[in-house]
Amino acid sequence: MKQTVGILFFLLTSINLTFAQNITVNKIAAVVGDNIILQSDIEREYANYILQGNPQNDEVKCGVLQQMLTQKLLSQQAVIDSVTVTDDEVTNEVDRRMRAFIQRAGGQERLEQFLNRSVLQYKDEIRPDVKEQLVANRMHSKITENIGITPLEVKRFFESIPKDSLPEYPxxxxxxxxxxxxxLTKAEKEQFRDKAEALRLRIKGGEDFATLARLYSQDPGSAPEGGDLGFFDRTAMVKEFTALAFKLKANELSPVFETDFGFHFLQVMERRGEQVRARHILIKMEAxxxxxxxxxxxxxxxxxxxxxxxxxxxxxxxxxxxxxxxxxxxxxxxxxxxxxxxxxxxxxxxxxxxxxxxxxxxxxxxxxxxxxxxxxxxxxxxxxxxxxxxxxPHRANLDQDFPKIKEIAFEDKIQREVSSWFEKRRLSTYIKVDPEFQTCESLKMWLPNETAQVN
CATH class of the missing domain: 3.10.50.40 (Chitinase A; domain 3)
Incomplete structure (x- = not known):
């Protein structure tokens, strides 16, 4: 575990030092119409990939660039078609991703150490990219929203599959x-409430919250961090927890309260706009x-x-x-x-x-x-x-497996429609890919257009 954290720290620190230093590494990796994709954009997404616990693999950067090229084409069409997303949608998606990053990194402080910047700074950095991704996704949905499939199309799709290639279902x-x-009855719950209240009183008496959380809290996710839950918004926790977390002042200790998880009490550590950083101690109820x-x-x-x-x-x-x-x-x-x-x-x-x-x-x-x-x-x-x-167990047939075959046929039809849409836009859009990425197998389809434009 320590070795993994060490590798993760090295990779993310290296990546973000590239962001911090204005050096030639931050070159233009690709151009799509009037939009550019920077090397630093690719490195940032690669950092996110590593942060999700994946192994280091430079080929992933090829896939990242391919995704960005696709995203740029979709977002450019979205402007033409007036496809948009709201600021609230962007904020919610940024917050969702940061919660996931914080959890995977093992806490906000550790994440900020990895990123070499505060969470707030990083959220501001990724916000434009997140907005573009959401717009691109919505544009993709618009392209496919009217696609349907008939039983006859499902039958023809099934019949087009060679008999020896039909899937085997277990x-x-x-x-x-x-x-x-x-x-549990009120009397049966009382011993667990009393245990939580006793810990709360010990903290009010001067004992260290983090130490007692590590020793007694039954929340496996936060106990090792001294009960620290990091920053969260109003959508992240159950309603009873949220009501108190966003009501208390900084350093104020809540009363003991009950949720489906058991009995808690919490302390607000810090506020940042519509987010709160809090720690808690949980005592679960045993039947x-x-x-x-x-x-x-x-x-x-x-x-x-x-x-x-x-x-x-x-x-x-x-x-x-x-x-x-x-x-x-x-x-x-x-x-x-x-x-x-x-x-x-x-x-x-x-x-x-x-x-x-x-x-x-x-x-x-x-x-x-x-x-x-x-x-x-x-x-x-x-x-x-x-x-x-x-x-x-059997080989796929229409009588038993029509819903499954319909789903596969539908996905195939969507893929063909989307591929056709992209091919038309790609041929009519100026696209240039940096020579460093022209050896990527997944980017081959983007290169002929570039050659045609240059020639």
């Missing part, structure tokens, strides 16, 4: 769940055995009503399930590796192990008995699962 299932977590017994009784009753067909599974899920990721989808789990399509078909090797073992011997259309489980955040509860469908 065993897939559709699985629903109803989850119930313990609801006593009595609450688990009550939960088992509750879910047994739900299960019996579903099995006896007194209540449809989807209705029971929306009424009683405590898992917000599935309850609003009729209790059905979504394929986490294909979220955009919102497909409920999940390869069995991608299932949570406890769910896989629960359905392994089940028949389609049946329900497991309620069983105790531990969620990824350590919370204990009960659930039962519903096996809606199961598809054996």
């Amino acid at each position: 065993t897939e299932v559709e699985v629903g769940e109803i989850v119930v977590y313990p609801k 006593p055995q009595e609450s688990l017994v009550r939960t088992k009784v509750a879910i047994d009753s739900i299960y019996q009503n579903v099995v006896d067909k007194k209540l449809p599974f989807s209705t029971a899920a929306s009424m009683y399930s405590d898992n917000n990721d599935t309850k609003y989808n009729g209790g059905m789990m979504l394929n986490a590796e294909n979220v955009s399509s919102r497909t409920t078909f999940i390869p069995t090797d991608k299932l949570d192990p406890s769910v896989f073992f629960a359905i392994d011997t089940m028949q389609v259309g049946t329900y497991s008995r309620p069983y105790e489980f531990t969620a990824r955040d350590g919370k204990k509860g009960y659930r039962f699962v519903y096996l809606k469908s199961k598809t054996d």
Whole structure:
């Protein structure tokens, strides 16, 4: 870990020293119409790539430049078509990215050390690029917004695939769940509130907040940093946390308060405009055995009503399930590796192990008995699962796989339409790429136009 941080510090410091020094390295890397792309623009995006935990790879810079060329073409057309984004949209995206960078770097101070500048300075630097990226994305959406696909087009696309090139699909299932977590009584919660209050009083008595946070806070993300959450805006935290963080004055200590995560208290460390830097201590609530017994009784009753067909599974899920990721989808789990399509078909090797073992011997259309489980955040509860469908391994065919094939055909059509759009704009736009990047394989398509323009 220390070695990784050291490499990251070296790379980002080197990159940003290039920004800080006005030397010849900051040359023009490419020209698109009236717009230029600087070497420093590429280096900054490369720094972001490294900051995301990726290994050093100079070929990535070729991909960065290709993306920037594409972005410039889109943003130029956006001006012509009056496609814009609001300042609030840009601010929200900048803030979102900075939160991610701060988390990956291990805190704001460490990030600022890596960047060799303050977060506020860096946000100002990247804001124009972020705005251009958002405009380009919106222009891309405009190009594709009216593209649709008919069943006949899906059929023709499928028939154009050579038989020996058809994809093989593994065993897939559709699985629903109803989850119930313990609801602690006021008396059961009191011991956890008292523990948080005792720590709060120790800090008011003069003990060091950061030390107590490292020793006792149960927030794994902030405890090692002395409870420091870095800077965040009003959208970053749960509402109870946000209400206090943006109400308190600097260095003021909040009362103990409850969220879905447990009992907290916080201290505002610093304010910068619409952002607050705060630290907190979290005490999680652990379900006593009595609450688990009550939960088992509750879910047994739900299960019996579903099995006896007194209540449809989807209705029971929306009424009683405590898992917000599935309850609003009729209790059905979504394929986490294909979220955009919102497909409920999940390869069995991608299932949570406890769910896989629960359905392994089940028949389609049946329900497991309620069983105790531990969620990824350590919370204990009960659930039962519903096996809606199961598809054996097979080669793709229209009867079984029409939704999947439709999605692939649609993406293919979009890609062809977008490629056609870019080819027309590329041929009619002056584009020049610096010789340093002309050996990049991914940039070959941009070079003939340059040659034609020069000749």
